[in-house]
Amino acid sequence: MIKIAICDDEPAFEKAFKELLTVASIKHNEEYTLSYYPTSTALIEAPFDYDILFLDINLEEGKDGIAIGKQLRGKGNTAVFILVTSLMNRYREGYKAGVLRYLEKPINPEEFEEALISAVKWIRHSPQKIDVKFKTHCNIVNIEDIIYIESYGRKRYVYTTVAQYLTLETLDSFYNRLPVGQFYYPQKCYLINFTHVAATTKTELKLSNGKTIAFIKGKYQDFNKSFMKFLEGKRP
Numbered sequence: 047m048i049k050i051a052i053c054d055d056e057p058a059f060e061k062a063f064k065e066l067l068t069v070a071s072i073k074h075n076e077e078y079t080l081s082y083y084p085t086s087t088a089l090i091e092a093p094f095d096y097d098i099l100f101l102d103i104n105l106e107e108g109k110d111g112i113a114i115g116k117q118l119r120g121k122g123n124t125a126v127f128i129l130v131t132s133l134m135n136r137y138r139e140g141y142k143a144g145v146l147r148y149l150e151k152p153i154n155p156e157e158f159e160e161a162l163i164s165a166v167k168w169i170r171h172s173p174q175k176i177d178v179k180f181k182t183h184c185n186i187v188n189i190e191d192i193i194y195i196e197s198y199g200r201k202r203y204v205y206t207t208v209a210q211y212l213t214l215e216t217l218d219s220f221y222n223r224l225p226v227g228q229f230y231y232p233q234k235c236y237l238i239n240f241t242h243v244a245a246t247t248k249t250e251l252k253l254s255n256g257k258t259i260a261f262i263k264g265k266y267q268d269f270n271k272s273f274m275k276f277l278e279g280k281r282p
Contacts (some may be wrong), residue, residue, distance in 0.1 A: 048076065048166055051096035053083040053114075054130065055106045059151075063100070066158045074163065086114045086253055094123045094177065100149075103131035117190060122185040122209075124175060126165040156209045176223060177231040178204050178211045185211050189228075193255050194238040195220055206257065227276055233262045241277040 052063055060082050061269055081096060082090040086109045089101075099118075101110040115127050128147045146168060147161040158236070174189045191206040197217050204211040217237050221229060229237050233253060242254040250260045261269060 047079060048169070049079050049081070049096040050097065050098045050274075051081040051083060051089070051092075051098070051125070052088075052100040052130075053089040053105065053111070054084065054100075054102040055084055055104075057103075058067050059102075062153070066153065066155060069155070070159055070162055073159075074231070076166065085109075086111070089114065090117065091182065093179065093182075094118075094121075094186050095124060095184065096125055097169050098128065098162070099123075100128050101131055103129055109132075110280045115145065121183075124186040124188075126168055128161050128165060165223065174225065176281075178213050179215065180211070180213050185209075187211065189224060190239075190241060193242040193253050193259065194236055194259070197235045205257070207255075227272070230266060230269060230272055232259050241272055246270070246273075 050067070050215060052060065053062065054063075064080065067080060068076055070076070081092070083092060084106075085106045087100075101111045101115055105111055105114065111129060111131070115129070127145045129145050129147060130149045130151060130153065132151045135144075146165055149157055174239075175186050176189050176192075178185045178187050187204065187206055188215055191208060193205045193207065195217060196205070198205045200214065202213050202215060203218070204213060207214040217231075223233075228240055230240060231237055236259050237255060238251070238259065243251055244254050246266075246269075247268045248261075250258050252258050254255055
């Protein structure tokens with residue numbers, strides 16, 4: 047299921063977009079969900095719960111869609127962006143916001159289909175991602191970048207190679223959403239990514255960022271067995 051969002055202040059565009067998406071869904075036997083945001087404010091305040099964003103350049107009250115796209119990127123939004131506009135002269139500027147395609151209004155069905163299929167291919171060849179939510183904010187994180195997750199009090203801290211994120215989601219909930227066999231509990235307050243294990247002894251492990259975590263008593267043998275399976279590619 048591919049999640050799509052559109053941000054456009056013209057109600058007629060939403061109807062035309064749905065028709066194009068329905069045709070593409072039937073033709074390519076692909077399921078899509080669609081979220082519609084009529085203003086840039088609604089889009090910015092919404093969770094990043096979509097894979098592809100069709101974003102108009104000319105939004106309400108003169109708001110600039112390219113600037114909005116850059117703002118979303120700055121907040122960690124990793125969705126595929128496709129700009130929709132009648133101002134094709136700004137295409138170079140749009141690529142600074144990580145735009146995959148431009149579509150000119152009124153949208154040509156063949157160009158729409160090409161852009162949509164390219165976006166889907168891009169998503170399926172990109173690294174696996176997971177959302178990290180805190181209150182109304184949501185960050186999309188590459189799973190391979192996660193070094194470890196720590197539980198402290200009522201909060202969880204997600205440490206990655208690029209940033210640290212705060213969330214109230216439980217460790218068990220994270221574990222159930224992560225790839226099977228790639229993450230492990232050396233003790234109940236830590237969930238580590240085997241990919242980032244740098245060294246081990248019978249009492250502790252060291253991660254790629256220098257963090258050292260001790261095993262609870264009797265845990266090393268189980269850890270070593272699971273780690274060897276991971277290294278051999280034998281996911282349970």
